Amino acid sequence: MTFPASLPSPRTPDPRQAPPLRWGILGTGWIAQQFTTALQQNTTQRVTAVGSRSQEGADRFGERFGVEGRHASYADLVADPEVDVIYVATPHNHHHRDALLALRAGKHVLVEKPMTVDADQAREIAREADERGLFAMEALWTLFLPKFDVIRQLIESGVFGRIRTVLADHGQHFDADHRIMDPALAGGPMLDLMTYPASFAKWVIGDPVDVVARTTWAPSGVTGQTAITYTTADEAQALLHSSVLSRTPTTGAICGDAALLEIDGDFYVPGGFTLTDHEGHRLRYDEEEVAHTGGLHFQACEMARRIAAGETSSPLRTLDATIATLAIMDAARAQIGETFAEPSA
Ligand SMILES: NC(=O)c1ccc[n+]([C@@H]2O[C@H](COP(=O)([O-])OP(=O)(O)OC[C@H]3O[C@@H](n4cnc5c(N)ncnc54)[C@H](OP(=O)(O)O)[C@@H]3O)[C@@H](O)[C@H]2O)c1
Known part of the structure; x- marks a missing residue:
């Protein structure tokens, strides 16, 4: 093929048009803060709850981001009826356990990269999501930019x-x-x-x-x-x-x-x-070249659109x-x- 005269335009839909989901943030560290900022600055998605290993951690995060549901355990977070989808933001080797916790509570999951430490753990998450008809995706935000x-x-x-x-x-x-x-x-x-x-x-x-x-x-x-x-x-x-x-x-x-x-x-x-x-x-x-807060929301909006359309994955x-x-x-x-x-x- 001949060299193009110009580059194609991105087809990425407007993040503000994505139907809002109610997000629960699991873990309150660095990426959880970036992700929440990205949602709050660039979308109409709602962060309705946060879960931490401690009440102090949940309260600190809740204060800073104006999040009402503040849970002192991840188990309490995933049980919150005001949450549709859990964003798993714990260390890598905790993702498998935390994602399964959310799925077994009936919540969709967006799991920070890498989804798990190995392929077998990710297969287990895929099976669990499939059996429950829930959406599970790795937060590989790059591919959504x-x-x-x-x-x-x-x-x-x-x-x-x-x-x-x-x-x-x-x-x-x-x-x-x-x-x-x-x-x-x-x-x-x-x-x-x-x-x-x-x-x-x-x-x-x-x-x-x-x-x-x-x-x-x-x-x-x-x-x-x-x-x-x-x-x-x-x-x-x-x-x-x-x-x-x-x-x-x-x-x-x-x-x-x-x-x-x-x-x-x-x-x-x-x-x-x-x-x-x-x-x-x-x-x-x-x-x-904006930092994470200028890009982490695209994956969340893709997920919101797919879930609203009754789908359980994104291509x-x-x-x-x-x-x-x-x-x-x-x-x-x-x-x-x-x-x-x-x-x-
Ligand atoms: N997409 C990206 O660009 C990007 C960038 C950085 C990191 N990440 C990914 O996000 C995940 C978290 O990274 P991070 O940099 O946010 O880490 P971090 O700042 O250390 O935060 C991890 C959080 O996990 C919770 N946690 C649960 N068990 C823990 C334990 N045993 N030790 C420490 N924390 C524990 C803690 O929250 P509570 O105390 O509130 O429970 C902690 O604040 C990693 O898998 C990483 O690959 C992605």
Whole structure:
């Protein structure tokens, strides 16, 4: 195909038009605060309740965000009749337990990434949601951003020709006392950060037939930096890297034999990208690189629209895609000997 004259426009519906759901926030940490801010600033979604391990935690969050239902346990939150959907925002190795708690109380769930620590746990959530006719989705917010809808249309258009390679990286430097350095909370780059590069590669080129992984370890006993390469059945390759020891470019690229897409770092948030071909054509997508509060709401609005339409999943992030991404990371972990702790009581 010939190089396009302009980029397609994002088809992302107006977040303010999504029918409001009543959200219950499970866990009151950093991402729960970002998510609630994003909903309150950009949508008509209602945050009606919050659950914390302590009354103090629930009250603090409730005060700050004007949330009326303030529960001193997650069990009380999921039982709240004023809640339609639970947003699970606890550490990774708690997601499985907390999502099942919500589903068994009859609530839809949006579960922070990674949905679970491995593919088997995610399959269990998928089964539970399916049996109950409830909506369950991983909060992989990247794929719901307008920028990614433009990229989606470019992939569908065939502009890349044959896609040979996906390059993606996510590295940040964390202090030794951060949650991500704690083996008890399933720390290390794999679940927290590699989820983005791995999901991106799976989204563009599909599943591996062959995975190779290498890691180096951090002093606290979690993995420090990890590289994964994989090959698909039609011989496309993914080169993925993730680190908690250093900041890295955190860019993403789709390399086809007809065109190249380079997504500015941080590739997984709102921001820009450049499309070029071998003949010097160039198109640039620019938008403000806003932080999480400018993007976490798109996934929630997609969910609200689907639930209002009686649906239990979104094609933008299916449970099959979540499970397949976790399976890539499971295969990598088997090679590097990375295991995760059970959640604390
Ligand atoms: N989408 C994104 O861009 C993004 C960004 C950051 C994090 N995340 C994801 O969100 C999840 C939470 O990350 P976070 O950075 O928000 O973590 P955080 O600030 O440590 O918050 C986690 C919350 O979970 C609850 N919790 C339950 N059991 C806990 C335990 N044993 N230790 C610590 N906290 C416990 C606590 O809330 P209560 O005390 O109120 O119960 C705590 O505030 C992770 O899975 C992470 O991957 C996503």
